[in-house]
Amino acid sequence: MSPAGGAASLNVAIAHKDHLRASGEPLRALEDLRLTLPAGQAGAVVGPSGCGKTTLLRLIAGLDRDYVGHIALPAHGRLGMVFQEPRLLPWRSVADNIAIAAPEASSPEIAALLDDLALTEHATHFPGELSLGLARRAALARALAVKPDLLLLDEPLVSLDAALARGLRDKIAALIDEKRITTLIVTHDLAEAIALADRVFLLSPRPARIVATLDIPAPRARLTKASGLALETQAREALLRSQ
Numbered sequence: 432m433s434p435a436g437g438a439a440s441l442n443v444a445i446a447h448k449d450h451l452r453a454s455g456e457p458l459r460a461l462e463d464l465r466l467t468l469p470a471g472q473a474g475a476v477v478g479p480s481g482c483g484k485t486t487l488l489r490l491i492a493g494l495d496r497d498y499v500g501h502i503a504l505p506a507h508g509r510l511g512m513v514f515q516e517p518r519l520l521p522w523r524s525v526a527d528n529i530a531i532a533a534p535e536a537s538s539p540e541i542a543a544l545l546d547d548l549a550l551t552e553h554a555t556h557f558p559g560e561l562s563l564g565l566a567r568r569a570a571l572a573r574a575l576a577v578k579p580d581l582l583l584l585d586e587p588l589v590s591l592d593a594a595l596a597r598g599l600r601d602k603i604a605a606l607i608d609e610k611r612i613t614t615l616i617v618t619h620d621l622a623e624a625i626a627l628a629d630r631v632f633l634l635s636p637r638p639a640r641i642v643a644t645l646d647i648p649a650p651r652a653r654l655t656k657a658s659g660l661a662l663e664t665q666a667r668e669a670l671l672r673s674q
């Protein structure tokens with residue numbers, strides 16, 4: 432079934448999603464996977480490598496409609512997505528990349544996004560002149576410029592060194608709190624998920640299903656260190672039981 436819009440929250444119910452092997456035989460990627468994310472909250476999907484996290488994100492984004500199930504997007508269903516690779520147009524400046532993606536955004540709105548993500552001095556730079564961290568920020572600004580009802584982030588901090596990852600994580604956390612956009616983050620990092628999300632969805636190995644859902648009592652880095660470690664332990668135990 433095709434995705435449908437108009438819901439107050441993100442609701443996903445995938446009966447099954449198959450890929451085709453090189454031999455032509457089906458490979459089950461997702462099975463009986465259900466999740467609900469209330470409007471205005473941030474969720475994080477965590478699971479072992481290759482379990483189907485990015486496949487799930489692509490289904491929600493409508494990039495792959497070959498599945499059995501139902502996906503209801505938040506009201507209006509306007510999407511912003513940040514891929515693992517920034518996917519900026521290399522022949523356009525940072526500001527132009529944002530303007531092309533969001534033609535209805537005004538110049539002051541684009542300037543404010545650039546300022547929010549510490550990109551103002553890089554507005555006229557081309558993607559080839561940016562570090563990976565700056566390119567990720569530009570991709571995030573582009574996704575936010577469309578004023579999404581649902582923001583999808585696929586491993587937004589992967590391949591960044593610890594300091595850069597921490598800085599971008601803090602910016603993402605601040606934007607989630609400020610804008611209250613329903614946000615779904617895919618990550619392999621439990622600590623990252625717990626630091627950013629209101630709710631963490633733990634996936635089993637393939638075929639992926641939700642094996643546990645953790646509600647974070649003080650999201651976006653407001654947990655004490657002890658509480659965060661306790662949640663990580665709880666999550667790791669749930670993941671181990673699913674293997």
